[in-house]
Amino acid sequence: MENLVKNLNYLLSDLNVFYRKLQNYHWNIKGKDFFEMHVRLEEYYDEINDEIDELAEHILMLNFEPLGTMKDYLENTCIKEAKNEKIDTCQVVNNVITDYNTLLKKVKEIKEEADNNSEYKTSSLMDNYISSYMKHLWMLNQMNMK
Numbered sequence: 121m122e123n124l125v126k127n128l129n130y131l132l133s134d135l136n137v138f139y140r141k142l143q144n145y146h147w148n149i150k151g152k153d154f155f156e157m158h159v160r161l162e163e164y165y166d167e168i169n170d171e172i173d174e175l176a177e178h179i180l181m182l183n184f185e186p187l188g189t190m191k192d193y194l195e196n197t198c199i200k201e202a203k204n205e206k207i208d209t210c211q212v213v214n215n216v217i218t219d220y221n222t223l224l225k226k227v228k229e230i231k232e233e234a235d236n237n238s239e240y241k242t243s244s245l246m247d248n249y250i251s252s253y254m255k256h257l258w259m260l261n262q263m264n265m266k
């Protein structure tokens with residue numbers, strides 16, 4: 121159980137850094153399809169924000185402590201932060217695809233670990249994230265010109 125919660129806190133760290141990154145891109149994106157991607161990025165970070173709260177409260181329900189500081193998140197994430205600079209829409213799409221793939225891999229691993237520990241609530245929570253990330257990846261990949 122402790123290892124599972126450790127992984128949930130790693131995921132919580134990823135989501136917090138990804139939230140900041142998506143809003144950074146929302147502000148700094150430029151180029152082709154600006155209007156569509158600017159709006160889409162806001163939808164993504166609003167959704168990630170809901171997941172952050174849901175996941176932290178899930179950890180509390182398991183009687184453990186969710187990480188809560190930016191320092192914690194930066195030390196425990198594998199998501200690379202965005203820079204303070206303008207970025208082209210194609211690059212944003214590529215980077216967001218990479219990050220959703222990273223998150224998808226992690227939530228699948230957590231689901232497997234949860235199933236092995238009969239942690240059904242964690243497992244079903246991961247199902248929601250798997251569905252969401254797969255849908256975003258499918259749509260983003262249709263935009264990707266490479």
Ligand SMILES: [Fe+2]
Pocket residue numbers: 146162
């Ligand atoms: Fe905005």
